[in-house]
Amino acid sequence: MALVATLFFVSVLVFLVIRVLPGDPAELLMGLEGSPEATERLREAMGLNRPLPVQYVEWVGGVVRGDLGRSIQYDLPVGELIVTRLPVTLPLALLAAAFMVLLAIPLGLYAATHHRRSGDYLAMIVSQLGISIPQFWSGLLLILLFSVTLGWVRSGGFDGWSAGVWPALRSLLLPAAALGLFQAAVLVRATRSAVLDVLGEDYVRTARAKGVSERGVVGKHTLRNALIPIVTVAGIQLGQLVAGAIVLESVFALPGLGRLALGAIGARDLPVVQGVALFVASAIVVINFAVDLAYGFLDPRIRYE
């Protein structure tokens, strides 16, 4: 129920916000040289002259039937456009998430177990840097180093998976790293503080007292109990990966969902903006749902009726 309410709210918000923005898709399509008459005819053909509630009901009616509408810019079904962009954005987000987790959890653990020692301070300084550097900037620095100077990977673009798994992965590695690094910086801090909290618990002291090895204390007793706040933060981060993808897909010229949305906003391609926003919102709702399920798995005391 909450899921449906959230999606309904998102749909209304997206629909209204994009229409409140000054700027008319017909005018943008016609550009400076198009005649006013031609623009008016186009506006009518696109159905933009009808009252807003009528437009909204029609759109939602379509969505319920699985039809997200037709793109003004491309004259293609929005659903089809989203599906063709997913093979870029989904692996990009997954790779970035992998970067994030593989980097942040060991580093956060290390910082917590070396609390107030030089390793901890170093990890915190590095993560502070990671949070402070904007993603587009770190993306550009990575391009300069790995592609312009070293020539290891392409500077951008994506040939599709049909060209082979390795070439496709090579195109995604740098943007995933740039995307994952920023999110990892946030997650390192969350991991560190969650682990520190648990390390102060009585049962940790008991485990140590009964002679459990430090590896056992950290790996078994501490990490598992610290995972709930970590998974919560990571879940939120996953949603933010999509937002970050919008910026990085532009820097790396990747034909993903983010660039589709960005281009659509610029061109006031209303059906595409609505479709992508609704899709992303649904994805985030699903991720949150998965996070909730994970709680039960991580902590047997949590049960869902």
Add this chain to the structure above:
Amino acid sequence: MMRRTIVLLCTVLAACVAVSAVLAQTPPRLVVQAPTEPPGLDLTATPASATAGVVFYNVQEALVKMDRHGKLVPWLAERWHTTDNRNYTFFLKKGVRFHNGRELKAADVKYVFDRAMNPETKHPYPRDYDAIGEIIVRDDYTVTFALKSINANFLHNVARQGSVIYPREAVETLKSHPIGTGPFRFEEWLRGDRIVLARNLDYHVKGLPRLDRVTYRFISDPNAVLAALKAGDMDASLFGLGPEHVQEIQKDSRFQVIVGDTTNDVILAMNNARKPYTDVRVRRAITHGINKQDVLKGAMFGMGKVLGSNVDPLHPYYVDLAGAVPYDPVRARKLLAEAGYPNGFETVLRVAPQYYYTVRSGEVIAENLKKIGVTVKIEQIEWGQWISRVYREADYDLTIIGHAEAWDVKNYANPKYYFRYDSPQFRELFAKSEVTLDDKARRELFVQMQKLMAEEAPVVWLFMHPRLAVTKKGLQGIWKDQPAGAAVVDLSEVGWAAAK
């Protein structure tokens, strides 16, 4: 023995290297930046410059072509003929084939223009064909256009991007798969990423094109373009880099920078219907108050040319009026005082940072105008808003933008255009120029129009935005100047010197 073996091995190795070098010699291909993705590829449905940049001249062509020197030359028509300037007969080149294999016939020409004139079609430039009365097919290769009235722009309009000839059977799919007679045929459009064109093996100009394949990659971020060029992933950026980016790449010996003239006139528009710009003295004061050389230096790093009217240096009737209303703050103050603004006034300048030179120009201009007592508040708005509020609704005091279209003085004869410039005298001159065919008389009218514009100062003509192209060294045949419109890039004669 040992030495002979080594010599033999070395020889074999050298031979292998040589053979592999020959094999690895890349076929003539070009990867080029497209700063924005076209909103569709049908030139008869959209006026978008992104569409013209890919399709016009490369995939689709017209009866007449404006060449790299701005001259109208016969193209799909091998010649034309008129005795009374009312009836133009075009004789089509024989053996020209569309990309679908069918030969171009006179009936196609009639179909294309009839369709453009039909209001149902939603052609973006229906007015270009207002003068056409009837189109008569004489035979397969001869077609006559009977004009309702004499129109000096007729041939010019036939050469425009909206007048490309396509086969009737492809009309429904032009938007996603354009078919024409051009040097390249459309191959693939990967939405959001690239468009690929391939050589038209049957092109009607022998020996052209020189490239096998052209890939347009959509990259809007100039930093990403620079990185792609430097990393060798892209061969050229022919439209879309600003002077700030070109400066950097000029230092790199692997690239050549082409700087040329365009029809892109960058102006400071004043709302002639809004006070205080209703007063010609104020408009002249603003013009006197701006140091255009400063603007050129500050906004364009000195690249481009200062303008004095809306007729650019590529126009055949261009008169250099750059110094007609010179920078003179003292005179500007005097004019403002005469107009009733001895202490100046406050005004808002709306610019769209999508075209960043407009922001930089605005900053220099605000600084300049401060000296004559005019306080300029700069407001940055997004491009979609600019089109709606400034361009359509004329809700602005001042704005800066480049007008890229060729032969666009007609805008000053339209009082509803966003300048709101309403001058019966100018309209009369313009109307005369439309029906005057004698070159000398027409030139005289254009000179008068330019002088009147400078006199009445409806806008401040700042500078001509230069053509800035960056390519890898060895790429030849690129137009230096762009007389046919700033976004039009003809790749038919482009090729790599020797082996790439």
